[in-house]
């Protein structure tokens with residue numbers, strides 16, 4: 001378990017932003033303010049949380065784990081149907097583990113970033129081999145699974161088992177950046193300062209901490225959104241440091257916007273879609289017809305092979321990994 005996750009909480013949080021004097025104290029300036037923040041956000045979550053399959057009482061840890069892999073870079077609306085198909089076909093990790101990695105890639109559909117399918121398959125295999133087919137409860141055991149990083153280990157331990165962990169995804173980081181630090185956007189990559197803030201804000205009680213993790217994530221997803229935060233509907237609006245500072249515009253480096261059309265990602269997506277749609281190997285000539293630029297096409301295909309998503313066979317044919 002990561003040491004910072006055991007930090008005492010909630011004590012005073014050091015806020016380094018330029019938040020002006022305001023009639024209402026910014027959130028989390030004191031332990032009492034942090035406790036009030038917990039109540040506000042958790043009560044809001046109780047009234048507004050979306051009914052998602054992986055949050056239902058009958059959703060097991062495997063459902064939570066699959067959702068966490070899928071949601072990392074894909075919106076909920078696109079994840080929902082694939083998650084349902086996945087759980088129906090592979091209701092337990094062991095069911096997926098006996099399939100080929102290629103079947104996981106095929107079932108991933110158009111969720112994007114398909115290496116996640118390979119990682120989930122590898123994690124399922126390790127769960128079947130090392131943990132008797134049960135998704136482990138302990139953060140350290142989760143973190144030791146292939147393809148599981150700090151975020152996913154914390155999220156699964158928290159959401160599936162109600163454990164006390166800092167769960168810092170993009171949505172949570174944005175909420176803390178605004179409500180606590182007083183800036184519009186968090187840094188490009190998670191910093192130690194963000195982790196300290198999140199650890200200091202983590203409720204001491206395990207069940208409350210797990211609820212807090214889910215609630216802050218939902219607040220970022222539904223209300224404190226990246227481009228148009230709905231401050232009028234926000235439970236912490238009266239104490240939000242960024243709002244109290246007059247909502248100053250982002251002062252950091254320009255934020256990256258991801259393009260897709262014409263990129264190698266688009267070419268890879270087309271090639272992989274053809275392989276997913278075919279029950280058997282696909283000849284090079286079929287792939288060649290999918291993208292006109294031969295250099296970009298070859299680069300994309302080489303990348304798919306290098307990533308283990310496509311397997312070259314003899315005589316210039318390709319298939320999903322066996």
Ligand code: SF4
Pocket residue numbers: 175178179223224225229230231232234235236237238240241242243
């Ligand atoms: S008041 Fe607005 S900016 Fe502040 S946390 Fe709420 S939605 Fe985000």
